[in-house]
Amino acid sequence: MPKMDKGTYHGVLAESALDTNKNGTPLIRLTFNIKNRWDGAKWEPISDSIQRNVKLYLSDAAAQYSFDKLKSLGFNGDFKAPDFGEEVKTKGISLTCEHDTSDGKTYENWDLPFSNEAKEATAPEDDVIRDLTAAFQSSMPNSKTSAPADETPPSPNEPPI
Secondary structure (H helix, E strand, O other), X not given: OXXXXXXXXXXXXXXXXXEEOOOOOEEEEEEEEEEEEEOOOOEEEEEEEEEEEEEEEOOOOOHHHXXXXXXXXXXXXXXXXXXXXXXXXXXXXXXXXXXXXXXXEEEEEEEOOOOOOOOOOOOOOHHHHHHHHHHHHHHOOOHHHOOOOOOOOOOOOOOOO
16 A cells, blocks of 8 residues: 555655666666655645655666666766766655556556756658658548648638639
């Protein structure tokens, strides 16, 4: 049974370590001191001393997702001696708590918000764009007789001629 309600919390990074799960998948475990809970309007202090772990998996499938989150925390890139930006260790960050159910038991699942860094858009190749355009147009009824985009539709008060 989870002890913390689902929601958004504020925590300060207390420690980090490279670890593996029971299946041998590498992960980095980030332990946070939970300080406040967002009540929808303001941060409410948490009176108890509570620590929670965020696990960022480093499998081939999850690595890039985890790397992006680590970058947003100012990770030094050294998995033997992980360290993070001073702000994460002193001022803290927002964390989310969700509840997951497995084997009939409900568990807390703590996570970081995704990086707020702007990512430059990378357009697909021209042939992919052509294929997408053709697929979209063929999905439209009467796609061969579409009106030009610059044509103004008639006013609803004027009958068509």
